[in-house]
Amino acid sequence: DAKTTQPNSMESNEEEPVHLPCNHSTISGTDYIHWYRQLPSQGPEYVIHGLTSNVNNRMASLAIAEDRKSSTLILHRATLRDAAVYYCILLTGGTSYGKLTFGQGTILTVHP
Amino acid sequence: DGGITQSPKYLFRKEGQNVTLSCEQNLNHDAMYWYRQDPGQGLRLIYYSQIVNDFQKGDIAEGYSVSREKKESFPLTVTSAQKNPTAFYLCASSILHRPSYEQYFGPGTRLTVT
Numbered sequence: 179d180a181k182t183t184q185p186n187s188m189e190s191n192e193e194e195p196v197h198l199p200c201n202h203s204t205i206s207g208t209d210y211i212h213w214y215r216q217l218p219s220q221g222p223e224y225v226i227h228g229l230t231s232n233v234n235n236r237m238a239s240l241a242i243a244e245d246r247k248s249s250t251l252i253l254h255r256a257t258l259r260d261a262a263v264y265y266c267i268l269l270t271g272g273t274s275y276g277k278l279t280f281g282q283g284t285i286l287t288v289h290p
Numbered sequence: 291d292g293g294i295t296q297s298p299k300y301l302f303r304k305e306g307q308n309v310t311l312s313c314e315q316n317l318n319h320d321a322m323y324w325y326r327q328d329p330g331q332g333l334r335l336i337y338y339s340q341i342v343n344d345f346q347k348g349d350i351a352e353g354y355s356v357s358r359e360k361k362e363s364f365p366l367t368v369t370s371a372q373k374n375p376t377a378f379y380l381c382a383s384s385i386l387h388r389p390s391y392e393q394y395f396g397p398g399t400r401l402t403v404t
Binding site: 208209210212214219220221222223224227229265269270278279280281282283 | 323334378390392393394395397400
């Protein structure tokens with residue numbers, strides 16, 4: 179399975195933008211990039227996903243590098259409720275498609 | 291409200307007993323999944339089902355069993371053969387078993403076996 183690499187932790191101040199990076203140098207052409215976040219003792223929550231083009235939704239934006247070897251999740255104005263573990267995941271095609279393989283994720287701390 | 295329900299939230303069992311975790315969804319999703327999460331770790335896939343009466347093993351299926359008799363339901367049985375059953379168990383569903391679709395997660399069941 180293709181792997182992702184994320185920083186262990188990041189910090190931000192409330193109301194400021196947050197850029198969460200993810201490296202996925204072994205990504206293949208049919209892999210989708212998904213982001214989920216998880217609060218303590220809760221199930222993960224879907225944030226955003228994309229294939230090649232940048233994506234925006236009500237929660238965040240996803241910027242995908244032209245070579246697709248990295249991506250960045252952008253929270254435009256962090257709030258205290260955005261403090262969570264953020265997972266960058268590749269969903270592969272072929273026999274494994276649809277399977278989410280979670281790594282360690284990035285712990286985001288938001289300061290008031 | 292559409293969503294995924296898991297019950298119970300906390301479950302305690304003695305070693306050697308089988309236990310069944312419930313997962314129900316009213317999202318009309320075809321695909322359903324079971325994951326296990328250990329403290330400080332990411333999720334690992336146990337089983338998944340693409341359609342009723344069909345399911346496949348994930349990465350850590352040993353000691354677990356599932357059934358998919360109805361579209362809405364995907365119960366997971368943790369058998370006595372599972373060596374380290376204490377964990378946080380998460381159920382998820384998706385419109386289809388495809389990488390272009392997001393997965394929606396339930397609130398989880400925390401199982402403690404002593």
